[in-house]
Amino acid sequence: MNGTGDDALPFPRQPIRDVVATYSRQAGCPGDFAQVTVDFEPWEEGFAFEVAREARIPADPEVANYVAALEEGLRAELTERVPGCAVAVVLRRLLIHEVDSREGSFRQVGRVAVRVALARG
Template structure:
């Protein structure tokens, strides 16, 4: 398994489906680091339970693993929030997948153009969207 080659700090994902109505909501901030000595995937959270209940961490983990697509990394979740009604496992799985893809773009393992498909993710150094040419 290939490992993340360099750190990608402060990946922030805020999933807001159906803005103004019910829909999956998730918010996480995580730092991605190259894997530890064991070379595998690790996920730790420092977010208090009142801000991000532990029940959402398995879905977040699944999403991150999917987004990383076989690349090992150590991931530290440093912030997050939930909504009592609108948060769901689906929202955190989507957030995790976007965070994992963002880490791959940030580390140079995916081309910068891939950032355009990441609807809810931001991170320091995120490539700016290309402007559409006027017709």
């Protein structure tokens, strides 16, 4: 029991590493593209997000907006699919296309990453 009266298991029960998620849509030019590799780790409480040192994310305002949008997408999908989960998400890799990447692409890839992790976890 988790104290709420149901037998739901927490998410994630164990680390889920190297989750690769891609969001790609080519309906015209420009299209949409984002790819990330993230780890989902059990956490004490709530949602935490961090960028791994080895990720070597460029110190660029546009890239910072992509990372923030990724975090938004992760948080939104987790809130919808696993409310009340305790998880830390660690960004390991971020792949950007110079024409087709945008904030919306990274919001969507965050949602995809949660779905992939749930399927694996």
